[in-house]
Amino acid sequence: MTALRAVDVHKAYRRGREQVHALRGVTLEVHPGEVVALLGRSGSGKTTLLNCLLGWETPDSGEVTVPGAAEPGAAPWRTVAVVPQRFGLLDELTLADNVAVPAQLAGIADPGEAALATLGALQLGHLADRLPDEVSLGEQQRTALARALVVRPAFLVADEPTARLDEEMSTRVLATLREVHAAAGTGVLIAGHDPLAVAAADRVVQLSDGVLLG
Numbered sequence: 001m002t003a004l005r006a007v008d009v010h011k012a013y014r015r016g017r018e019q020v021h022a023l024r025g026v027t028l029e030v031h032p033g034e035v036v037a038l039l040g041r042s043g044s045g046k047t048t049l050l051n052c053l054l055g056w057e058t059p060d061s062g063e064v065t066v067p068g069a070a071e072p073g074a075a076p077w078r079t080v081a082v083v084p085q086r087f088g089l090l091d092e093l094t095l096a097d098n099v100a101v102p103a104q105l106a107g108i109a110d111p112g113e114a115a116l117a118t119l120g121a122l123q124l125g126h127l128a129d130r131l132p133d134e135v136s137l138g139e140q141q142r143t144a145l146a147r148a149l150v151v152r153p154a155f156l157v158a159d160e161p162t163a164r165l166d167e168e169m170s171t172r173v174l175a176t177l178r179e180v181h182a183a184a185g186t187g188v189l190i191a192g193h194d195p196l197a198v199a200a201a202d203r204v205v206q207l208s209d210g211v212l213l214g
């Protein structure tokens with residue numbers, strides 16, 4: 001498995017008459033089995049870079065490589081799973097069903113069972129039948145993580161996974177990311193501005209006004 005890679009990526013948005021250069025020639029590789037923290041203040045371009053890596057946005061120039069995506073029948077979202085900034089849980093579905101949906105789409109033999117096992121691994125088994133608005137924000141966040149992990153992705157991209165959590169819960173979520181990484185060799189990219197994420201990472205890179213430092 002090769003790296004998840006962005007090479008010399010540029011991306012600008014138009015805001016009225018103004019051009020906002022969100023990314024100015026960013027090159028970043030995340031190798032299988034490493035945890036990378038992507039730091040940067042608000043507006044530095046972190047989400048734009050993640051969106052380009054996920055194929056949700058097309059760079060103006062430069063190249064993004066998602067391992068395995070070029071193979072026939074490949075689904076990039078199975079290779080690179082995401083925990084979005086706003087979780088994206090479906091309000092009408094229980095936590096178990098939220099997690100079962102990607103398992104089903106991925107053709108996993110027993111999606112319900114896989115969902116329960118993944119929720120259990122994140123200490124959420126007892127909440128499986130609740131709706132998202134019947135659990136805490138931290139529990140919603142961990143459910144989004146379970147939904148990303150249920151397809152056993154090669155890479156996991158998490159946009160500010162600790163932004164809405166207190167220190168204790170942040171530590172727990174980051175420990176879970178490290179455990180997943182250790183157990184499955186998953187490459188993890190954590191974006192945010194949380195010093196705790198730095199402590200959990202093998203490597204730290206910083207975006208500043210669309211340029212990657214270090």
Ligand SMILES: Nc1ncnc2c1ncn2[C@@H]1O[C@H](COP(=O)(O)OP(=O)(O)OP(=O)(O)O)[C@@H](O)[C@H]1O
Pocket residue numbers: 013014015020021022040041042043044045046047048049
């Ligand atoms: N759809 C858009 N249209 C116009 N400008 C945008 C759009 N998306 C992002 N931008 C601008 O591009 C720059 C980078 O935004 P981005 O969301 O990537 O930053 P970020 O580092 O993820 O910020 P945050 O930490 O607040 O989420 C910002 O100046 C932002 O205002």
